[in-house]
Amino acid sequence: MSDSEYTRATFSETDSVDIYGTSKIVVVARAAIRFLLSQTEASNNVITRQRLQTVIKEASKRENSPAFQFKKLYEIINMILMDVYRYHLHALPPKLNPQKVNANPTNANKDKSGFRADHFILIKKLPHAQSFDEFKLLQNISMYDEKIVNEEYIGDDMSLPSNNTLENQLSVDQDTVMQGLLGVTLTIILFSKNNILHEELMLKLKSFGVPIDGTRIPIIDLTIEEFIKTIEKGEYIVKIEEKSDLEADSILYRIGRRTQVEFTLENLTGMIREITGLDEKQAPTLMEDIQLSIGDAYGKENQ
Numbered sequence: 411m412s413d414s415e416y417t418r419a420t421f422s423e424t425d426s427v428d429i430y431g432t433s434k435i436v437v438v439a440r441a442a443i444r445f446l447l448s449q450t451e452a453s454n455n456v457i458t459r460q461r462l463q464t465v466i467k468e469a470s471k472r473e474n475s476p477a478f479q480f481k482k483l484y485e486i487i488n489m490i491l492m493d494v495y496r497y498h499l500h501a502l503p504p505k506l507n508p509q510k511v512n513a514n515p516t517n518a519n520k521d522k523s524g525f526r527a528d529h530f531i532l533i534k535k536l537p538h539a540q541s542f543d544e545f546k547l548l549q550n551i552s553m554y555d556e557k558i559v560n561e562e563y564i565g566d567d568m569s570l571p572s573n574n575t576l577e578n579q580l581s582v583d584q585d586t587v588m589q590g591l592l593g594v595t596l597t598i599i600l601f602s603k604n605n606i607l608h609e610e611l612m613l614k615l616k617s618f619g620v621p622i623d624g625t626r627i628p629i630i631d632l633t634i635e636e637f638i639k640t641i642e643k644g645e646y647i648v649k650i651e652e653k654s655d656l657e658a659d660s661i662l663y664r665i666g667r668r669t670q671v672e673f674t675l676e677n678l679t680g681m682i683r684e685i686t687g688l689d690e691k692q693a694p695t696l697m698e699d700i701q702l703s704i705g706d707a708y709g710k711e712n713q
Contacts, residue, residue, distance in 0.1 A: 441469035501527030603705035
């Protein structure tokens with residue numbers, strides 16, 4: 411069967427589905443979920459509709475099942491993801507056209523396109539996931555701080571005693587530094603009206619102590635250019651190249667659709683409240699004030 415045959419409507423919208431049962435559509439959905447989870451664990455990359463449909467097609471062939479409607483499979487996949495794993499398969503809007511610098515992005519957090527989208531990402535929906543992530547980050551920072559002596563990182567010194575393996579320590583430290591540097595970079599872009607020149611971004615990162623002269627950043631062992639390429643590939647940021655016949659070409663950055671989904675306006679507001687120590691009574695209009703500073707980062711809906 412062709413890919414299009416595997417997206418035809420062959421399943422009644424009114425049928426109830428036991429997500430813990432053994433019906434063929436549930437078995438196929440579970441196969442798709444295994445693929446989705448493996449992709450997230452491996453690289454957390456954006457998942458294309460075409461690749462997901464290929465997995466569904468292969469699973470359907472193995473089960474000798476009929477061609478299920480993609481919309482129904484999408485619903486069942488999300489039912490199982492939420493009930494068992496507390497994840498949601500979130501639809502992403504089309505990529506921002508790099509040629510349209512002033513284009514207004516859609517609000518990726520609205521999940522408007524649903525099953526019709528061409529790209530998806532798994533989002534955690536644990537009720538206390540944010541608190542748990544903050545706890546893990548604090549633990550990681552504490553472990554990292556213990557390995558800073560006289561302003562030098564000693565975590566890779568194998569001659570020093572440790573309760574953890576060198577590999578585990580470096581992994582924790584790398585995650586901590588990557589998260590921290592990513593957070594700084596996104597915040598700089600956001601508060602530059604979601605539109606910043608490459609040179610301006612480099613100077614602001616330098617003010618945070620990030621080497622921008624080609625020196626490899628300690629612990630993560632990446633140059634700043636390699637780091638930027640990494641987060642661009644992960645769609646945390648969008649790189650826009652402006653061509654000019656009169657002046658030198660310009661490179662600008664905006665936040666990407668993954669950032670719109672994973673780091674929402676509410677998350678940004680919460681982070682600013684925590685940094686400033688301001689509660690809702692002290693700064694009731696903080697979110698509105700932030701909106702005035704971040705341009706069209708989260709789409710027209712938040713303007």
